[in-house]
Amino acid sequence: MPTLQDRIAEIMESSQLSVGKLAEIAEVTSSAATQWKDGPTKSLKTGPASKLAAKTGYSAMWIATGEGPKYLAPSAPTPSNVAEAPALMPSRRVPVVGHVKGGMDGFLEEMQYAVGHGEGFVEYWTKDPEAYALRVKGDSMHPRYRHGEFIVVTPSIEAQPGSDVMVKLKDGRKLLKELNWIRDEEIQLVSLNDSYAPMTISREDVESIQRVGGGVPADAFQENRHH
Template sequence: MDDITQHRKRRLRALIDSSSYSGSQASFAKATGLTEGRVSQLLDPSQSFGERSARNIATVLGLIDRYFEDGFGIGSVTELLSSDIGDALSLKAIKKIPVIGEVKGGDDGYLEELEYPVGFGDGYVEYPTTDPNAYAVRVRGDSMHPRYRAGEFVIVEPNIEAQEGDDVVVVCANGRKMLKQLNWRRDGELQLLSVNNGYGPLTLSIHEVRSIQLAAGRVRRSGIKH
């Protein structure tokens, strides 16, 4: 195993052992949306723990982008966890996020909403967030695969500003919606990339956009509670 992978695993172990999770892999799994088996696999010295998995976990927990690589080659894990990076865990409490509808990708690259009537939601999912207006939508169909699989839930945080590279729900002035990746914003324009490979980059004037809402993460299909 290479040194950076060992470092990630040490950081993960120390994180689970911190006061936020008290050494409980089950609590950590619940907070991150992973299975306990997957957490055990990430801790296993014989298994891989790559950059992509590390970044996904850091994003869900609201940590810095390269949290599990932070301090590689300098200092100790204990010293790093005592810094303000570790304190960031307390900023995002796990909340009940209402599922307000369903979406699927249309043939033109836009989202097709299948909203429920008022008062007839589909339960809730649990997810760490500071946005009081966070909501979830269930994905139908395979048009957003592999980023979002059928049956999973996309968590949307409308009050948290999206950054370049984030997945976003873009509401256009004409009412159409898209689930895209925000590539850049400058000079009164923004460019969006598709979450799958079916469509090329799309550049819009800022005047064509009503809102940009952060797609903060996803919850597996078994996460629904009624």
């Protein structure tokens, strides 16, 4: 078993400690530290040994008595009560397929480009492979959506009450509203601003209800690059 002097010598050499620094860490006098190094002291009290252990990586028991494991065991990570953040959904290029403008009667004036002739795309975080974007024209949807911004429609994701939706009626008319509720035979839509009263529509008159995922600022637009 190594003597206290052997142990102190090893600690001082491996940690590059002077007698004064050793005394400072252990919170004892330099005279006491010198006696550890040169004799006649044969063992240390728990307090100074623990302080040296915390700074040097040697175990307090080994420093104090020469027994037990020489080095401190690696501490297990403290369990966290904070859940890991979910991974961010990757963004995708959503094609801009046309523009949309609110009409005087509360219905939309929408123009879609011919397939393959879109003007560009916006980046948007959605898992819907069928997502498409429309450029907002005019101020009829202000303040929800401003002129020049884009709305991203995600038709593969079911709309829930409270969602903004693009509603296409069987007669060809379209609306961009907030879905207020869906009942057995009717749906109710609420205007995006205070311009119009809530609208209740028979479900048999509805061709499709497509969820609006959100808005994208005008500067997010990227033009198609044709080679």
